[in-house]
Amino acid sequence: MLPKSKSGTTFISGTHISQWEDKMKRFTRKNMDKCKSQPLEFPRTAQVTKEFPTGTVYEGEYDQFDMNGYGEFTFASGVKYVGSFENGLFHGRGELIFPHDNEVAVIRGRFHKGVMTERTLHFDDILDYRERDWKYCTMPDRRFAIEYIEKLKPGGNSYLTAEQPTKEIPEGFYDTGNGFFDPVQKVVFKYHDLSAIKRAPSIREQEWIMKNCRRGTIEPLGARSDLYERWTYPILKAGASPAPAAAGTRQAPINISRKPSIFEYDGPDDDESRPLFYDFSAFASRFPDASSEKLSRRPVRY
Structure with missing residues (x-):
């Protein structure tokens, strides 16, 4: 029921939109520009070199904010990362290079925002490292990497170490693989300078070195019995013990005998x-x- 005024006139309540206002709204909706979000492409500079206060050095692509693209990042320790970067982090394919004397070990893998998700370890020689069940230089196959290439040498000329030529160890020192360990001073010296200390191993490592590493001595080493298989004769076990004899009686002795084997024949x-x-x-x-x-x-x- 429509409302009426006091004079009896009927009217319609609501907002009245004029014809001009309706046309303006239609025109605005038709010509409205929608906001479209698009990534901003910052221009990358050419190859640059940046040195940081921590002693690290970066060489590679660099945008207006951080390391982005391909580059090389060298730590203060000498370890180098070569690969892709994103917003200053290792991201994508890359490899970590660990130098050691004149050799290097390389870990190749894939990174995701600074975290390594895939990895493989490679050495200079033919070794293919496995994180699980690695059989290199373990019983029963104790060949060095060089012996996989040049085969085993005859007795007396076999390789004593994986690195050739074999280093001559000073008397009383141990060869740790990266220097000579002195059990008296408990430090590792450089190979070519026994007055230059390279590092100080922990007590646990000292015990391992003196147990497993080669030692410089004039005493003959001889054979390592723990590296050979041990063969023993079969152990003869007696049958079940008889019931104890009654008091005052004497029990006959038990004779355990067996038929000799044909392999134990000692006749003509x-x-x-x-x-x-x-x-x-x-x-x-x-x-x-x-x-x-x-x-x-x-x-x-x-």
């Missing part, structure tokens, strides 16, 4: 006396119908 060395594998007399007694010609054939002797 001739065909007639040597034991046989098969006892044909026992065979003939079990099978009386067998012909004498078959039984007369000489069996194979041990």
Whole structure:
């Protein structure tokens, strides 16, 4: 029911939109520009070199904010990362290079915002490192990497170390692989300068070095018995013990005997006396119908 005024006039309540205002709204909606978000492309500079207060150095692509693109990042320790960067972090494919004397070890992998997600370790030689079940230089195959290439040498000329030529160790020192360890001063010296200290190993490492590493000494080393397999004779076990004898009675001694094996024969060395594998007399007694010609054939002797 429509409302009425006091004078009796009927009217419609609401907002009245003029024809001009309606046309303006339609025109605005038709020609409205939508906001479209697009990534901003910052121009990357050419190859640059930046040195940081921490002693690290970066060489590579650099935008207006941080390291982005391909580059090389060298730590103060000498370890180098070569690969892709994003916003100052290792991101994408890259490799970490660890120098050691005249050799290097390389870890190649994939990074995601500074975190390594895939990795493989490579050495200068042919070794293919595995994080699990790595069989290099372990029993029973104790070959060095060089012996995989040049094969094993005859006795007396075999390789003593993986690195060739084998270093001559001063008397009383130990070869740790990266220097000579002195058990008296408990430090590792450089190979070519015994007055220059390279590092000080922990107590646990000192014990491992003196147990496993080569030592310079004039004493003959001899064979390592722990590297050989041990063969023993079979152990004979007695049967169940008899029940204890009654008081006042004497128990007969127990004799444990076994039939000697053919491998323990110590008689005359001739065909007639040597034991046989098969006892044909026992065979003939079990099978009386067998012909004498078959039984007369000489069996194979041990």
